[in-house]
Amino acid sequence: MSKSVDSFNLYKVSEAMLDNPFMACVVVDEHGIIRFINQAYLEWLHKDRNEVMEKHILEVTPHSKLPEVLRSGKSDPLDLWTVNDRETIITRYPLIKDEQTIGAVGQTIFLDKAGAKILMKKLQTMEKEYETVSEVLVQSPYLIYVIVDKAGSITFMNQTYLHLLGMKKEDVVGKHILDITPHSKLPEVLRTGDIHEIDTWTVNGRDTIITRTPIIKDGEITGAVGRSLFLDMSQAKMLINKLQETAKELNYYREEFRQLYQARWQFDDLIGVNPEFTMVKSMAQQLAHTRSTILITGESGTGKELFAQSIHNQGGQEGPFVRVNCAALPENLLESELFGYEEGAFTGAKKGGKPGKFELAKGGTIFLDEIGDMPIGMQTKLLSVLQERVIERVGGTNPISIKVRVIAASNRDLEKMVAKQEFREDLYYRLNVVRLHIPPLRERMEDIPLLVNYLMAGINTHLNANVMHISNEALHMLQNYNWPGNVRELQNLLERAINLASLKQAACLEVQHFPSLTGEALPPAVSENGRTTLNDSVQRLEKELIEQTLKSTNYNKSQTAKELGINKSVLYSKMRKYGLFD
Numbered sequence: 001m002s003k004s005v006d007s008f009n010l011y012k013v014s015e016a017m018l019d020n021p022f023m024a025c026v027v028v029d030e031h032g033i034i035r036f037i038n039q040a041y042l043e044w045l046h047k048d049r050n051e052v053m054e055k056h057i058l059e060v061t062p063h064s065k066l067p068e069v070l071r072s073g074k075s076d077p078l079d080l081w082t083v084n085d086r087e088t089i090i091t092r093y094p095l096i097k098d099e100q101t102i103g104a105v106g107q108t109i110f111l112d113k114a115g116a117k118i119l120m121k122k123l124q125t126m127e128k129e130y131e132t133v134s135e136v137l138v139q140s141p142y143l144i145y146v147i148v149d150k151a152g153s154i155t156f157m158n159q160t161y162l163h164l165l166g167m168k169k170e171d172v173v174g175k176h177i178l179d180i181t182p183h184s185k186l187p188e189v190l191r192t193g194d195i196h197e198i199d200t201w202t203v204n205g206r207d208t209i210i211t212r213t214p215i216i217k218d219g220e221i222t223g224a225v226g227r228s229l230f231l232d233m234s235q236a237k238m239l240i241n242k243l244q245e246t247a248k249e250l251n252y253y254r255e256e257f258r259q260l261y262q263a264r265w266q267f268d269d270l271i272g273v274n275p276e277f278t279m280v281k282s283m284a285q286q287l288a289h290t291r292s293t294i295l296i297t298g299e300s301g302t303g304k305e306l307f308a309q310s311i312h313n314q315g316g317q318e319g320p321f322v323r324v325n326c327a328a329l330p331e332n333l334l335e336s337e338l339f340g341y342e343e344g345a346f347t348g349a350k351k352g353g354k355p356g357k358f359e360l361a362k363g364g365t366i367f368l369d370e371i372g373d374m375p376i377g378m379q380t381k382l383l384s385v386l387q388e389r390v391i392e393r394v395g396g397t398n399p400i401s402i403k404v405r406v407i408a409a410s411n412r413d414l415e416k417m418v419a420k421q422e423f424r425e426d427l428y429y430r431l432n433v434v435r436l437h438i439p440p441l442r443e444r445m446e447d448i449p450l451l452v453n454y455l456m457a458g459i460n461t462h463l464n465a466n467v468m469h470i471s472n473e474a475l476h477m478l479q480n481y482n483w484p485g486n487v488r489e490l491q492n493l494l495e496r497a498i499n500l501a502s503l504k505q506a507a508c509l510e511v512q513h514f515p516s517l518t519g520e521a522l523p524p525a526v527s528e529n530g531r532t533t534l535n536d537s538v539q540r541l542e543k544e545l546i547e548q549t550l551k552s553t554n555y556n557k558s559q560t561a562k563e564l565g566i567n568k569s570v571l572y573s574k575m576r577k578y579g580l581f582d
């Protein structure tokens, strides 16, 4: 049952925060019911307070990520959005009481001083979480950064700070902080162990924002960190981008780590009775016992990775299943990721070198996902590896022979790419030894009831919900939608619907639990007084245009951005704004 509004009030966000015109703020309770919403948010939604209060957040903003925050109990990464042409930072965090998540807050803050403060907080959390903040961030030209040990001696100072002081690293490392900056408050932090929250200072005529924190290991203060961020918003923005990049990179490695060595799907999990689907499945089952290179094609979300994992598992190979997402890694990292590197190969290379994915997959399978996004230069290198079956680490001279099965996948039309010389023809033929093409969901609508059953069971377990049925009308609606995002989209829609239904304590999914399919998710084209506001119409048109182009390019973001004549990052921010991610 939901908590009463009164008990929820204990955790009320301060009035000042709620009435802040620079910040849109919404607070939900542990069931996702909106308990507070401020004026700025209401204006942004073009809604009245009584239209949204006590409603579930997904009914008001169908793509809200607050239910995820409630489920995980964790704040999610910082997000940048453009709202009404102003840059904003989005943060979402859980409200925790007695170790229980009792609600969540979503804040959209316009990028000004308040935004910078949040940014600093984020930096602190990242340090805590990852022990140290990444080199890229610390060396940012907008950030002053210094670390001292427990005696107050400097152990690290970033380039920006050194530059500001006109000193070299050798002049400061090992010196006491007060010898270098006589007014530093870091000794106080070392003494008291207190965290100095946000403080503002003027350094060389520029406003800066400062935080200081002790470094605590096993309950003892072992040092302290001081950081200042220049309060120039264009620069803060760049820092945010860096922060996001770092978070993305960390997430990439986390995901890789999770995926590494782990193939959990089996052929039995591949649901479908459609003749084309079952034919592809039985072909894959036969191929599992061979060593041939396989190319899996199909639209995004059709289950290409599921097939690759099932092939690996059935093949009974001893080695691991190692996935590489060729689209997610920048070109300069891809080579060392795939082939590894030797010690000293480049600045920052780890001592002793590092094996690449091909080496890690020894005796198992390497799954090259999104191969169509692999840069041409790397395609040449990959081709020679596939031909010679030997690799060379970056900066190394010894060829290493590799025994690994290669499965590649792509949702792009590789033949078209070959014709346009965007994909090497010889590599294409090398990969296309055996081809498995997974049909899109709209071409196998008869599988929808089976998939719905299968996916609902999993989602109910995952959400600890009990919505086991679906009405005929709702099922009929699902069978009449054309599923540009395929099974993944079906899964996401079912999850949202189950969330909504369990909130209303319904045991059966009905049409109204799929607001994004019934069109309720779009802002009204005509306002209550019968007139269309220009802003609403423009937004509606923009959303539709982006959605259509995404569908027509098979969710290829680079191509969509190109066709719409906008930058890829602008496309991403608009997709976020309209909740168009799958």
Ligand SMILES: Nc1ncnc2c1ncn2[C@@H]1O[C@H](COP(=O)(O)OP(=O)(O)OP(=O)(O)O)[C@@H](O)[C@H]1O
Binding pocket: 269, 270, 271, 272, 298, 299, 300, 301, 302, 303, 304, 305, 306, 307, 369, 410, 411, 454, 487, 488, 491
């Ligand atoms: N036949 C199926 N049976 C059960 N679940 C499926 C099936 N196909 C896809 N799914 C679901 O869809 C999700 C997406 O599948 P997968 O990641 O393999 O797609 P993909 O084609 O590799 O997508 P992308 O091209 O975007 O990487 C899976 O997590 C799984 O839950």
